[in-house]
Amino acid sequence: MKKLFISMLAIAALVITSCGEDDPIAAPGPDLSDNLISGLITENKTLTNDRVWDLQGRVIVTSGAVLTIEPGTIIKGLPGQGANASVLVIARGGQIQANGTASNPIVFTSIADNIALGQTRGTNLTENDRGLWGGVIVLGNAPCSFRGDVAAAQIEGIPASDTNGLYGGSVAADNSGVLNYVSIRHGGTNIGEGNEINGLTLGGVGNGTTISNIEVVANVDDGVEFFGGTVNASNLFVWACGDDSIDIDQAYSGTITNVGVVLGDISDHAFEIDGPEGSATGSFTINNATIFGNTNTPNGEYADYRSRAQGATNNVYATGFKASSDVELDNNGVSQNYLDGNLTFTNWVINLPTGGVAAANEVFVEKVGCAQNCDDDDDSNDILENFITTFTADAAAWASAGTSGGADLSAFSWTYSNAAAGLGF
């Protein structure tokens, strides 16, 4: 509707201009060359789908401002590292309204991508083109569990001198807006402090926010990372990211429903899940996930549950992993949570890799950390923690061998990945 109105305005402008070239009062049409987004967005702004937008440097939607992105809008990030990294940040109190559709998703990609207006994908980049721009960061006021129990923390990569980088608070129902049918590709550049940015970073985002139908492809770091917060997310798809596909930290306490993960040639864990850092606790829930492994990547694990992680991982189907890949409890801290019933697993179906894995429960492994003499230069005298669980044996109760289960993959049929990799969803 709005699009039509703009088109009519444009036609009207043409008509008026042709009527009298000397007429100084020409009705303004959209200046399509005005496509650069940079700096602070302090007032409501709309990114229209009539042009390809360029994202330059750190763009921050500050508190009180709303950034609306029309369905089908393409945003291309310019290259740059550290402080120059092209990142879209929604600060606490700011909102994004990016409500795409399956046929008109909103696409964030690199300036190097030849995708053109009206298309959903370019032809010149592959899943191995990573780190060409930054990513999307949404920050909110929802509770997080921080070290030292500070009330708020600064998101990685933005210096503390810029308070727009703070996230966390006490508003569980905080609303940062809507991200729906959004595809984020080829990002993950170094954002500073030696940290690469995630495809979608959610810091302290509250459950008044809608996160659904999100795709992240070829990011250097994680696909989607939840730093605390309460937001629920559904239909997340991650392909060929350099690090972990879904990463949870700082006592994230929402529910993630229907996840698809396809590891690439250098991907790490499908799930990397940490627990609270401070005294505040919170449990995640993952329901229905299908994870596709990769035998080329040197790492490529199913999942790593670390440092006091707590929550439930239910209904997972995993296929295509290496025989050496595992689901691990990283150390005594998380193992104790498992023993206490704060970390649970139900219905994992594993398509057993050939060679070495005889039963599905063998994939589930308890590891121990170093307990003493860890800080000297002699590894041989390290005293390790004791094993405290019967995790592998227990896993027989929830893990079985099979070739189906997990996520409803049809929810990902709209994705670029599905088309580019011919996944057949």
Place this chain on the structure above:
Amino acid sequence: MQNSKVLVLATFLLGFFLSFGQNGTLTGKVIDGDFNDVLAFANIAAKNTNYGTASDFDGKYSIEMAPGTYTIVFTFVGYSTKEITDVVIKSGEVTNLEVTLTSAADALESVVIVVTKRQNSEKAVLDVQKNATVVLDGLSSESIKKAGSSSVASAVKAVPGVSVQDGKFVYVRGLGDRYTKTLLNGMEVPGLDPDRNALQLDIFPTGVIENLQVKKSATADLTSDFTGGIVDILTKDIPSSEEYSISLSLGYNPQMHFNDDYLTSGSSGTDFLGFDDGLRDSPIAIGSTIPLLQQDGALVRTLTQSFNPELAAMREKSFMDFGFSFAGGNKYKFESGNALGFTTSLAYKNETEFYDNFVDGQVFRKRADTSNNEPRIDRTQQGSIGTNNVLLNALLGVTYKTQFSKYRINLLHIQNGESNAALIFQQNAEQSSNQTKKDVLTYTERSLTNVLISGEHTNKDGSWNTEWKLAPTLSRVDDKDFRTTPFRIDGGVPTIEPSEAGDPTRLFRELEEINLASRLDFTKKHQLFKKSAKLRFGAGFTFKNRNFAVDQYSFILQDFQSSQFNGDANQILDPANIYDPATGSGVAVRSDFNITNNFDSQITIGSAYVSDEFQVTDRLKSIVGLRFEKFDLTYSGQNQQGQVSDNAKFIDKADVFPSLNLIYDINEARSFKLRGSYSRTTARPSFKEASDAEIFDPVSNFFFIGNRDIQPTYINNVDLRLEKYGAGIDFFAFSTFYKDFTDPIELSFIREAAGQFTPLNLGNATVLGAEIEVRKNLAFLTPSLKNFSTTLNVSVIDSKQQYSEDEEANRRDTLRDGEVLEDTRPLQGQSPYLVNAGLVYESENNLRVGAFFNVQGRTLQIVGSGDIPDVYTLPFNSLNLTANKTFGDKIKHSFGFKIENLLGDDVESEYEFFGAENKTFSFRSPETSFSLSYGIQF
């Protein structure tokens, strides 16, 4: 290869030759004990001979005399006459005799003081101290030689209340380098570390030093920007006669030298001279834009190929420490009586260190559960590091002296190159869970070029003295091609994983500072209350400009499996692995340049002062002074929010600094004194601190954020000191001092952002201290110990720093159960005690043997942040032994032997945990080292 070059240079230096005459020379200086200044136009005569002269306006004199034994008489109107007996003049040799004359208590009665030559010369330095109007400690080049110190940094440790951090930075009274000022010939020179305010002292060889003074209380003629002390390095001026010396030294540490495991990297052809010949230059102009390889793959390939492909630390047998120096000087007298003197020196030092097992930058945290005291491991980090440090310096000074004027030009160049190669293993347990191996190669080139042009003029009766100085200095620090290559190694095959362990990076940093210092001083001797007094007034102007720029590159892997490298860092830039547009895969360079790392700042300081030094009573002397300083700092740069500052004024201060020094002679012999002083001083933020710069340091992984609102600190200083001068060198002093700091500056962490730091004006702080200093010949125990003397000085300091709001909240939140938060904590860098002790044996046949011990107390090194506790530096018990023996008459040969760190102590700092064992932050073991030296003087 490198050694043969050194040999050629040494042979060249030996080529210098010499000649000497029949007569001997008596030379020296006459000091005005009333003002601790030189005494011009004093008469010097050899009793019962025709030999005689007068001191010049510099207080200096020189007489050619036939060999023999004389009594020398020093006289000056209104002053006590001094006779020095047993002065031996040898053919072709120079005999040095420095005396101090003080005004006669009763001018009508002539007082003659008779001392032997030996007693006199040993006391010369103490006399300066005794008569000083400020609380001062000095070291003459003689005493530096005695302690066997090769650089100013190690020599200055012998001064009471002085400690040296990292072997470079001076702490006076345990106050950090922020509160200590280093001057060269009384003029400010820029430091060589972008993060410090002070100049590092290890770059000054002792050979160029005339003397070294540490002033601990302020007078109006001194810059007000110091609190702990001023270290003034005075380089050699006009020599007393023609003199040349050459010395060679070798140092051996069994752990570090001739070790096959030593780590190094390819060196450039000029590394042995202390600079890089361009090998480590960045192949790309700073700030250049590099396209994405998806945009211009061919260009990216060419640029990637242009980098030096060496990234791995390489094992090679290490060599030992060696060095040589040459010093020479001569004086020409013209018929007019004018004199021209020159002094020159060239010194070279090449030192190699290797730590096979060092630990650094480990991180341990407190647990979220406050009932659990057990530390949580975040990161352990250990490895091996090899360091080669080359120091070359050249000094040339020319002085022209007429009857009433002296002109001096002094050129000093210091060149230093330091290369490091390290292999570091890291275990991460928090942010990431992995093990990494890093090859780290660094090279830092530092240089300092200082010119001093000065003039001094006096009127006929010496009552007016005018002195001017101009001292431009250019200093540069180039961090060239810092190469860090991290491999993740816990997954079996080593891999490059940027999100786990970071990218392979190269860093280039340039710091250039121009410093133009000038001052003009007038001194007028006059009468006040019918007693001699000295009025001083003057003005100064200093301009400083610092330019700091950083450039950084990373290497990314495009569609390429890093496991192919097999953990060999050199494989990364192997020609076969560089990105090729034809295949679409390989290693490609990426620019990580960031404008917010860079800045350009200026400081101007205009100053004017007036002071008067006068006798209040016969026993009480006072110096009252007032100093005015106008300080401005302007900044040009850009922060990450895009805010651009172009010559923005960040600090604009006009301040008045009063000072009062009182010296009371408790006894008539003036050997028992009470000194008191009050002064107001300041401590100003560094260029980097008073900035808008946001600088990420990939070496420490810390993010520094400048503070454009930071303000100078103001300090009130009170000193009380009781001094007792005994026979010979015997000396005892007791001092107490109190300082209160308004708005002290400290690098503080930011609670919400771990790893980010910013300088802040904290709450007020106080420092209360006491010092004892003893120098004593041991003959008082039994006469047979007359060749032994001992020195001891002990400082005990209590500092209290109030917390900032963030810090207090943070400390409260992370307290363990049962732990109590103190109201204050120690000042960062302030050690609670310092001890220096020495025992020296000196025989009549020129053998000197000494043992020197030095330790400083447990010192707060890093203020804890978040759940990371405070880090304390542990005491390092340093015991050194030296022995020197000199032979020969006209040509003197000297042999020296030195053992350093005889106790084999380790350098260590640790995290302080409540209710649990402390954890190591850093550790290295220098072990015991031995050195030999030979010198010839002719």
